[in-house]
Amino acid sequence: MGQTKVSNANDHAANGLNGHGKDDYSSVLTRTRPQETYNLTSVEPGSFYGKLRSLYADKVLKTQLEQLKKQGSYDAFRLKWHPAYDIRRMYGGKTRTDGIPPSLFWESDVGKWVEGACYFLSSPDAKACAHAAEFESAIQELVDMIEKAQQPDGYLNIYFTVVDKEGRFKNLRDLHEMYNAGHLLEAALAHQRYTGSRQFIDVMIKNINCFIKHFGPNKDQLHGYPGHPELELAVLRLYSFTKDPKHLAFAKYLLEARGVSTEDQGGEPYFVWEAKQRKDNILPPTIDTIYDVWYHQAHKPIHDQEAILGHSVRAFYLMTAAADLGGQFLDDAKRLWSDAVDNKMYATAGFGTEPRVEGFSPVPHHLPQSTGEGGCYAETCASIAVMMTSERILSHELDGKVRDILELCLLNNVLGGGSLQGNQFSYANKQASWGDEDQIRHDWFEVCCCPPNASRQLGMLGGYAWSAEVEEATKTIKLDVYILLSATRNISLPNGQSATVQMRSDMPWKGKSAWDFKAPEGWKWDVRLPKPDYAENLKVSENAQEVNPGFLHLSLSNNAEVTQQFDMPVRLLAPHISTGQDTLIVSRGPIVYTAEAFDNSQLEGQYEHFEGLGISSTTTFEEDEEVIHGIPVVLLQANQPTFALNELSNNQAYRAVTSDKPARTWKKLDQKLKFVPWFARDNRGGKGHLRTAFLRADEAA
Amino acid sequence: MGQTKVSNANDHAANGLNGHGKDDYSSVLTRTRPQETYNLTSVEPGSFYGKLRSLYADKVLKTQLEQLKKQGSYDAFRLKWHPAYDIRRMYGGKTRTDGIPPSLFWESDVGKWVEGACYFLSSPDAKACAHAAEFESAIQELVDMIEKAQQPDGYLNIYFTVVDKEGRFKNLRDLHEMYNAGHLLEAALAHQRYTGSRQFIDVMIKNINCFIKHFGPNKDQLHGYPGHPELELAVLRLYSFTKDPKHLAFAKYLLEARGVSTEDQGGEPYFVWEAKQRKDNILPPTIDTIYDVWYHQAHKPIHDQEAILGHSVRAFYLMTAAADLGGQFLDDAKRLWSDAVDNKMYATAGFGTEPRVEGFSPVPHHLPQSTGEGGCYAETCASIAVMMTSERILSHELDGKVRDILELCLLNNVLGGGSLQGNQFSYANKQASWGDEDQIRHDWFEVCCCPPNASRQLGMLGGYAWSAEVEEATKTIKLDVYILLSATRNISLPNGQSATVQMRSDMPWKGKSAWDFKAPEGWKWDVRLPKPDYAENLKVSENAQEVNPGFLHLSLSNNAEVTQQFDMPVRLLAPHISTGQDTLIVSRGPIVYTAEAFDNSQLEGQYEHFEGLGISSTTTFEEDEEVIHGIPVVLLQANQPTFALNELSNNQAYRAVTSDKPARTWKKLDQKLKFVPWFARDNRGGKGHLRTAFLRADEAA
Incomplete structure (x- = not known):
C-alpha cells in the first residue's frame, strides 16, 4: 500500500495537508441538501411508511430509551464510575476480550437516540406519539447532563473524563472520541431544529472548537482524524447551520488529512505514527499490525483509494462526508460507492462479508451467504450509511441507479434491522442461517449502534423522500422524487406564498402512484419522477422524458395531477x-x-x-x-x-x-x-x- | 469452548495431569513402526520414485544447504548476534510485523536438513550422492556447533541464549522452544542411525532431560507443552531408541496435559495462564484473544476434541504423536484425521483453508480454491504431517482409506512442494491462482519449514513403503505394502537367516506391479497388498481376500511370485x-x-x-x-x-x-x-x- 509523501518543510502548515485548492466546496451552502428538510414532509399515517414511522416514533423509541437506561449509557453522562469502563478486562475476560470497552460507544448510542427522537418530534405526522412527553423530558435531562459533563476547555467524553484522563487524544484509531462527538453534534443539530433552543448546539460548537484547536494541518496541531468516521459528516451539517468558514475548513481538513503521510508524523499515516507514539502494542482483533490502516480507510489519501476496503460502516460514513463536501471528494465517493454496490453488495443491500473486520472482502464478488459458506456480515448500520451516501450523491446529480440502491437499502437491510413489534433488533444480517446460528433478532447489544441508527433513519425519512428547490427568477419549483411513498410537502415561496405537493403511492407493493401539485398562479413545476430499474410497462399520465438516467422529467403548470403506473412481476x-x-x-x-x-x-x-x-x-x-x-x-x-x-x-x-x-x-x-x-x-x-x-x-x- | 476442571488438591501431581491409567502404551516398543525401518529399503534408482530420490539426495539437499548458509541459520549455532534476532522489529516493519522473529525457527530448519541428509546417506540406494562428502562435513560441523551451543543445564536454544535470556520457558505458545527441540531430536536420532556416533543424540537426551526437569504434572513443575507440537512425536521416537520409561512418561505427559485446565494454573489452559503470567499483551496476528488456543489445539483435552481445528501443521504433528502413543489417543487421532480428510481436504490432499491461521476452516467443506474465492492455504508441511499421522495409524491397523490418503498426500501436495529441478519450493499450494497472485515456487522463505521437511520425507520414503514383521513361532513373515513402488527390502530372520522381497511397480502411471518373495525353507509369507479405491478391474495372480478394507490378503510359501494389475482410467x-x-x-x-x-x-x-x-x-x-x-x-x-x-x-x-x-x-x-x-x-x-x-x-x- 503506497504512501504519498509530500515534503514542504518551509510551509507553515504541516506537509501535504494544505488541500488541493481547486474546489471551494461552496455547494454545501448553496445546493439543496434534502436530508436537512426532513421536517417539511408529512408522511401519510395510514400508509405503509406511515405505519412504520408510527412504530418507530412510539414503540421503538420507547424500547430503546429503556434499554439505554438499563445498560447504563443514559446515566453515563453523570460521570460516575461504571464497571463497563474497565478497558483492561482483557484478562478478566467475562465479556469483550479485545481491549475496547463498550462504554466507549455510549455517547454515540445516546446521541443517535436523541437525534431520532427529535426527528420524530419535529415531524408533522409523528409528533403526537404516545410517549412524546416522556421522550421530551428524557431529552432535556440528557442535554442537561451533557452540558454539565463538558470540561472547561470544551472537551466532552465520558471515558476519558472518568476513567483514562491521560488517554485523551492518544488513540484516535480505536477509541472513538471523534466518532462520539460527531453523533452528539448531529443530535444537537436535531435538538436545535426541534426545540429552537441553543443549549445543546452551543455545547457541541464549543466541543468542536476544542477539536479544531488540537487537530489541523498546522505544525503545532496533531494531524489526526477519526478512526471511525462520523465527525466529518456531522461538521459539514454544522457548517450548513453556522455558516462558519472554520467549520467547513475543519471538515475539509479531516477529509484531506486522511491517509496522507507527512514528514512531521514520521512519513506514515497518522494512525501508524500515533501507535508508535503510544508505544502500546495492543492491537484490536480487527487488525494484524499497526500498518493495517486500510481497515480504517486510512492507508492512502481518499483521492487515491481505488477500492472500498475495511469496516463497511466506517467506509460509508466517510463517503457520506466526501459526497457532501463535493468536488473531487464527490468523485471519490461515487467511485467507491460503485465498487461497493457493483462488486461487494448482497442482494438485500447488505454490505460486509467478513465478520472479523465487520467489513468488505478485498475480493470482488466474494459474497458468501452464511458462516457455513465462509462469512457474511451485512451490518444494519452499513446499509444506513450507504443510504446517507446515496442521498448526498443524488443531491449533486440525479442517477436512477443511486436512487434504486437507496430504496433497496431502506426496504431490505435497513428495515430488516428491526422487528415489526418494535422490540428487537439485528446487527449482522446474514443471508442464510447455518449450524447453531439462527437469525433471530436480539433485545439489545453491548455495542448498540444499529438500533438507534435505524430510528433516526426512519425519523428523517422525509429527508430521503424528495428534494425541492425554488428558482425565483423563472418562478420554477423543482421537485426530484427519490422514494415513492404517501406524503405531503409544503414548499415556501417568496413573498409569503407557498406551494404543496401531495404524493400517494401504493409502493412498495404496487407500482401505482399519484401526485397533486398546487402552486400559485404564474409558477410552474419541474418534476423528476423515479423510473426504477425493476419497473415494467411504466406509464405516466403526462408527457415525460428520461433526461437523467432512471428519472422521468415532466414540465407542469402550477396546478397539475400526475399518475404513474408500472408492473412489478x-x-x-x-x-x-x-x-x-x-x-x-x-x-x-x-x-x-x-x-x-x-x-x-x-x-x-x-x-x-x-x-x-x-x-x-x-x-x-x-x-x-x-x-x-x-x-x-x-x-x-x-x-x-x-x-x-x-x-x-x-x-x-x-x-x-x-x-x-x-x-x-x-x-x-x-x-x-x-x-x-x-x-x-x-x-x-x-x-x-x-x-x-x-x-x-x-x-x- | 468448555474446560475440564479437575480438583484434587491433596495429590502430589498437579490437578488433572495424572493421566487415565488405562493404557500402558507398550505398543510403542512392541509393534512394528515402519518409519523407523527406512534404512532397510533400497528404492530402484531408475524407477519413478528412485529418480525423485536422486533429485532430493543430490540437487535438493545441496540447494537447501546453500540457502541455510545464506540465510544465517547454519551459522546461528555459533551464538553470535544476527539482525534477524530482533523480535521488536514490529515497529521497524521492514519484514515481519507480527512480533515473531524468523530466527525462532532456525533450529528446526537446520534440524530437518540434517535429518533428511542422514536418511539419504543411510539409505542403500542414495548414499552415493554426488555431494555426500560435503553433506557429511556440514553435518559434522553443525553437530559440533550444536554441542557447543548447549548450556550446562542442558538447555539448547539459539534465540533465548543470544537475545532474550530472560525469556526462556515464558512463552511456549508462540516461541517454539519445544518445537525446535523436537526437530533437533529427530535429527539426532537420524544422525545416530547413520553414523553410529552418540555425539548428537547425547546432547539431545541431555536437552530433553532439561525439559523433563521443568515441565511435567508435579506441582513444582510448569504444566506446559509445545505451542507448535513436534516434541511429543520426537520424544516417542527417542523412547523407542532409549527405552527409558521417563521418555515415554514425558511424551505421555505432553499429550495428556494439553488443553487440561488445572487449579494451579488458574483453572485455564496453560497458554492462557502463561500469557497472564507474562502480562504481555502482544498477540500474534493468528489469534484475536489469549483465549484463542484452539489455534494451538489446546482449547480442550485431546480426548474431548471433536473437530480438527486451528493451524493444520500443528494439528497433524500432534495427531502423529497421538496415533503413535496409541490407546485412547489413537482413537483421537483417527477421529480428527477423519474430520480432516472427509470434511476439510482439498482434492490435491492439501489441508488448510485460512491463510491467516495457516489452518483449517471451522466449517466443514469450506474449501475455496483461491484467494478470489475466499482463501486456500494447503501448506506443504501439513500434508507431510498427514502422511506421518497416516503411517502411525496404519502401523496399528490396516485401512485402505488411510493408505490411499497417505499416497494421495505424497503424490500431490507433498511432491508438488518442490520443483523437479530441485531448486525451488512452495509453502502454500493454492488450487487456483487469482488476480496478481501466481503459483510460482520460490527459492527460499524467511520461515522455511517446508523445503527441508519434504527432503526428510523423501529421505525416509522406504519407511512409508511397507511394514515387515517376523513371527518366529509360526515362521511367518508379515508384509504390509503401503505404497506401490520399485524397491527391495531385506528382512532379518532369527539365526542369521534373512529373507528378501522385491517389488517392481509402474505406479503411479500404470497399475502393474510384481513381487518376488524369497525366504528360507520352512518360512511362509503373510502379505497384504493395496487395493486402492481408484483401481478398476484389479487382478492378482494368486488367491487373495480383502480381510482388511482396501487391502488384499495373500498367504504365500517361502518363495513366491505375485503380480497385480488394475486399470486407472x-x-x-x-x-x-x-x-x-x-x-x-x-x-x-x-x-x-x-x-x-x-x-x-x-x-x-x-x-x-x-x-x-x-x-x-x-x-x-x-x-x-x-x-x-x-x-x-x-x-x-x-x-x-x-x-x-x-x-x-x-x-x-x-x-x-x-x-x-x-x-x-x-x-x-x-x-x-x-x-x-x-x-x-x-x-x-x-x-x-x-x-x-x-x-x-x-x-x-
Whole structure:
C-alpha cells in the first residue's frame, strides 16, 4: 500500500495537508441538501411508511430509551464510575476480550437516540406519539447532563473524563472520541431544529472548537482524524447551520488529512505514527499490525483509494462526508460507492462479508451467504450509511441507479434491522442461517449502534423522500422524487406564498402512484419522477422524458395531477457468476424475499437451513397479502415444486462422476417454498432458520 | 469452548495431569513402526520414485544447504548476534510485523536438513550422492556447533541464549522452544542411525532431560507443552531408541496435559495462564484473544476434541504423536484425521483453508480454491504431517482409506512442494491462482519449514513403503505394502537367516506391479497388498481376500511370485456439494491434475486464471507421456471442447433471469484443455497461472 509523501518543510502548515485548492466546496451552502428538510414532509399515517414511522416514533423509541437506561449509557453522562469502563478486562475476560470497552460507544448510542427522537418530534405526522412527553423530558435531562459533563476547555467524553484522563487524544484509531462527538453534534443539530433552543448546539460548537484547536494541518496541531468516521459528516451539517468558514475548513481538513503521510508524523499515516507514539502494542482483533490502516480507510489519501476496503460502516460514513463536501471528494465517493454496490453488495443491500473486520472482502464478488459458506456480515448500520451516501450523491446529480440502491437499502437491510413489534433488533444480517446460528433478532447489544441508527433513519425519512428547490427568477419549483411513498410537502415561496405537493403511492407493493401539485398562479413545476430499474410497462399520465438516467422529467403548470403506473412481476435474480454461486434470489420490485422455517417448517425440518434445495428459473409465484403486526406485506408462494440435491447426504469428500453416478441429481419434493419479504423475516416466531438464495435447479425441471 | 476442571488438591501431581491409567502404551516398543525401518529399503534408482530420490539426495539437499548458509541459520549455532534476532522489529516493519522473529525457527530448519541428509546417506540406494562428502562435513560441523551451543543445564536454544535470556520457558505458545527441540531430536536420532556416533543424540537426551526437569504434572513443575507440537512425536521416537520409561512418561505427559485446565494454573489452559503470567499483551496476528488456543489445539483435552481445528501443521504433528502413543489417543487421532480428510481436504490432499491461521476452516467443506474465492492455504508441511499421522495409524491397523490418503498426500501436495529441478519450493499450494497472485515456487522463505521437511520425507520414503514383521513361532513373515513402488527390502530372520522381497511397480502411471518373495525353507509369507479405491478391474495372480478394507490378503510359501494389475482410467471428481462448488477435478489413479497457462496459453490468455471455464462430465482424455526434468509424467488432453460462461463479462451484480436471458449460457471454444499432474506444475516456465477445478458445464454439452 503506497504512501504519498509530500515534503514542504518551509510551509507553515504541516506537509501535504494544505488541500488541493481547486474546489471551494461552496455547494454545501448553496445546493439543496434534502436530508436537512426532513421536517417539511408529512408522511401519510395510514400508509405503509406511515405505519412504520408510527412504530418507530412510539414503540421503538420507547424500547430503546429503556434499554439505554438499563445498560447504563443514559446515566453515563453523570460521570460516575461504571464497571463497563474497565478497558483492561482483557484478562478478566467475562465479556469483550479485545481491549475496547463498550462504554466507549455510549455517547454515540445516546446521541443517535436523541437525534431520532427529535426527528420524530419535529415531524408533522409523528409528533403526537404516545410517549412524546416522556421522550421530551428524557431529552432535556440528557442535554442537561451533557452540558454539565463538558470540561472547561470544551472537551466532552465520558471515558476519558472518568476513567483514562491521560488517554485523551492518544488513540484516535480505536477509541472513538471523534466518532462520539460527531453523533452528539448531529443530535444537537436535531435538538436545535426541534426545540429552537441553543443549549445543546452551543455545547457541541464549543466541543468542536476544542477539536479544531488540537487537530489541523498546522505544525503545532496533531494531524489526526477519526478512526471511525462520523465527525466529518456531522461538521459539514454544522457548517450548513453556522455558516462558519472554520467549520467547513475543519471538515475539509479531516477529509484531506486522511491517509496522507507527512514528514512531521514520521512519513506514515497518522494512525501508524500515533501507535508508535503510544508505544502500546495492543492491537484490536480487527487488525494484524499497526500498518493495517486500510481497515480504517486510512492507508492512502481518499483521492487515491481505488477500492472500498475495511469496516463497511466506517467506509460509508466517510463517503457520506466526501459526497457532501463535493468536488473531487464527490468523485471519490461515487467511485467507491460503485465498487461497493457493483462488486461487494448482497442482494438485500447488505454490505460486509467478513465478520472479523465487520467489513468488505478485498475480493470482488466474494459474497458468501452464511458462516457455513465462509462469512457474511451485512451490518444494519452499513446499509444506513450507504443510504446517507446515496442521498448526498443524488443531491449533486440525479442517477436512477443511486436512487434504486437507496430504496433497496431502506426496504431490505435497513428495515430488516428491526422487528415489526418494535422490540428487537439485528446487527449482522446474514443471508442464510447455518449450524447453531439462527437469525433471530436480539433485545439489545453491548455495542448498540444499529438500533438507534435505524430510528433516526426512519425519523428523517422525509429527508430521503424528495428534494425541492425554488428558482425565483423563472418562478420554477423543482421537485426530484427519490422514494415513492404517501406524503405531503409544503414548499415556501417568496413573498409569503407557498406551494404543496401531495404524493400517494401504493409502493412498495404496487407500482401505482399519484401526485397533486398546487402552486400559485404564474409558477410552474419541474418534476423528476423515479423510473426504477425493476419497473415494467411504466406509464405516466403526462408527457415525460428520461433526461437523467432512471428519472422521468415532466414540465407542469402550477396546478397539475400526475399518475404513474408500472408492473412489478416477481423476478428471479442471479448473482454475478464470479460469486461462484449458481443460485436464484426471489425479488419483487425493490423487495427481496427470503424463505424462513416459520412458513416452511416441513421442508426446513427435513433440509435444515434449506441446505441443498433448489428452484428452477421458470418458477412462477402466487402472491398473498398478509398483515404482520400491523404492517401489510405481500408473501410469495412458489407454484412449482422444490428440488433437493440427492448428493447432500453423500459423505464422500470427492466422488468420481460416472455415467451411472452423475455429479448432481435432484429429487422433486411435494412441498412448495413460501417466501417472506426479507425485512419482515423473524416476526411470527419460528427458530430463525432461513435462506435467501436457492440453488438453480434447471437441470431438474 | 468448555474446560475440564479437575480438583484434587491433596495429590502430589498437579490437578488433572495424572493421566487415565488405562493404557500402558507398550505398543510403542512392541509393534512394528515402519518409519523407523527406512534404512532397510533400497528404492530402484531408475524407477519413478528412485529418480525423485536422486533429485532430493543430490540437487535438493545441496540447494537447501546453500540457502541455510545464506540465510544465517547454519551459522546461528555459533551464538553470535544476527539482525534477524530482533523480535521488536514490529515497529521497524521492514519484514515481519507480527512480533515473531524468523530466527525462532532456525533450529528446526537446520534440524530437518540434517535429518533428511542422514536418511539419504543411510539409505542403500542414495548414499552415493554426488555431494555426500560435503553433506557429511556440514553435518559434522553443525553437530559440533550444536554441542557447543548447549548450556550446562542442558538447555539448547539459539534465540533465548543470544537475545532474550530472560525469556526462556515464558512463552511456549508462540516461541517454539519445544518445537525446535523436537526437530533437533529427530535429527539426532537420524544422525545416530547413520553414523553410529552418540555425539548428537547425547546432547539431545541431555536437552530433553532439561525439559523433563521443568515441565511435567508435579506441582513444582510448569504444566506446559509445545505451542507448535513436534516434541511429543520426537520424544516417542527417542523412547523407542532409549527405552527409558521417563521418555515415554514425558511424551505421555505432553499429550495428556494439553488443553487440561488445572487449579494451579488458574483453572485455564496453560497458554492462557502463561500469557497472564507474562502480562504481555502482544498477540500474534493468528489469534484475536489469549483465549484463542484452539489455534494451538489446546482449547480442550485431546480426548474431548471433536473437530480438527486451528493451524493444520500443528494439528497433524500432534495427531502423529497421538496415533503413535496409541490407546485412547489413537482413537483421537483417527477421529480428527477423519474430520480432516472427509470434511476439510482439498482434492490435491492439501489441508488448510485460512491463510491467516495457516489452518483449517471451522466449517466443514469450506474449501475455496483461491484467494478470489475466499482463501486456500494447503501448506506443504501439513500434508507431510498427514502422511506421518497416516503411517502411525496404519502401523496399528490396516485401512485402505488411510493408505490411499497417505499416497494421495505424497503424490500431490507433498511432491508438488518442490520443483523437479530441485531448486525451488512452495509453502502454500493454492488450487487456483487469482488476480496478481501466481503459483510460482520460490527459492527460499524467511520461515522455511517446508523445503527441508519434504527432503526428510523423501529421505525416509522406504519407511512409508511397507511394514515387515517376523513371527518366529509360526515362521511367518508379515508384509504390509503401503505404497506401490520399485524397491527391495531385506528382512532379518532369527539365526542369521534373512529373507528378501522385491517389488517392481509402474505406479503411479500404470497399475502393474510384481513381487518376488524369497525366504528360507520352512518360512511362509503373510502379505497384504493395496487395493486402492481408484483401481478398476484389479487382478492378482494368486488367491487373495480383502480381510482388511482396501487391502488384499495373500498367504504365500517361502518363495513366491505375485503380480497385480488394475486399470486407472481418468476420473472426474466432483467435490461434496456442501462446498458450494459445482466443479469437476481431473484425476488419474492417485494423481490429481491441474491446467496451467504453460500448456494452455491461448485459453488462459483470453480467460485469465481460466475463470469462467467449464468442462462436461462426459469429457474423455488423451494420455501423453512426457519427461519433465528427468521425471516421467503422463499429461492429459481433453477430447471435448472447453466451454466458457458468457455471463463472466456481465458487470451486473444481480441480473434478473428471464426466458430470453437465462442464468448461464455457454460458449463452445475451439481450444481443448491440457492437464499436467498437480505435482509437476510450474516446471516448464509460464506465468504460474493455473486452475484445478473447472465448472461442470453439462448444460452446455
